[in-house]
Amino acid sequence: MNNATPPILAGVIIAALMGPSVGGAALAVLWVTWPPLTTHAAALIDEARAMPHIRWLPLAGVSPFEIWVRHILPSTLPALLRHGMLRLPGVALALAALGFLGLGAQPPLPEWGLLLSEGIDYVERGPWTTVAPATALILTSVFAVAMAGLRRRRRNRSARARGGRLDTAAAAEDAALPV
Numbered sequence: 001m002n003n004a005t006p007p008i009l010a011g012v013i014i015a016a017l018m019g020p021s022v023g024g025a026a027l028a029v030l031w032v033t034w035p036p037l038t039t040h041a042a043a044l045i046d047e048a049r050a051m052p053h054i055r056w057l058p059l060a061g062v063s064p065f066e067i068w069v070r071h072i073l074p075s076t077l078p079a080l081l082r083h084g085m086l087r088l089p090g091v092a093l094a095l096a097a098l099g100f101l102g103l104g105a106q107p108p109l110p111e112w113g114l115l116l117s118e119g120i121d122y123v124e125r126g127p128w129t130t131v132a133p134a135t136a137l138i139l140t141s142v143f144a145v146a147m148a149g150l151r152r153r154r155r156n157r158s159a160r161a162r163g164g165r166l167d168t169a170a171a172a173e174d175a176a177l178p179v
Contacts, residue, residue, distance in 0.1 A: 022111075025104035029094045033087060040083050044076040085148035089141035096137055112137055 017024075048054060049072060057067050092112070098104040099113025107114070112133040119129030 025098040082148045088144040
């Protein structure tokens with residue numbers, strides 16, 4: 001049993017207690033996925049607040065609200081958005097797994113896991129019944145990972161176009177981003 005098992009088990013228990021519904025599945029996945037993202041956010045905010053130029057801002061008469069809006073949030077939001085985009089495939093797969101087990105959306109509502117479970121009996125006669133939702137999950141994952149890497153490339157490309165050098169702080173931040 002690894003460290004991720006207790007929260008995942010708690011998420012499945014929450015989904016089972018709330019009954020088979022979209023809300024129960026969403027709450028269960030939220031229960032499992034929020035701790036790493038909030039931990040990363042807290043670490044990025046602590047890192048941004050510890051920067052020397054931000055520590056000097058109150059002495060220059062800058063209000064705390066302005067420090068947050070103009071300095072801390074712009075330095076933390078890109079990394080958090082990338083982290084969220086990299087977690088999106090896992091969230092989609094978790095929701096589909098709960099739907100496949102019957103703990104997610106119920107038959108009138110379309111949901112990838114539900115479509116996979118309903119189509120599993122017909123896979124020999126009509127493989128498209130399971131290929132379509134599986135392909136949608138795969139394309140969502142590929143799209144999310146591609147979007148997570150798009151911002152860094154655009155920033156580096158614009159720096160090269162201006163004749164400047166690459167942003168080494170951004171490159172170090174991208175290398176340290178947890179997967």
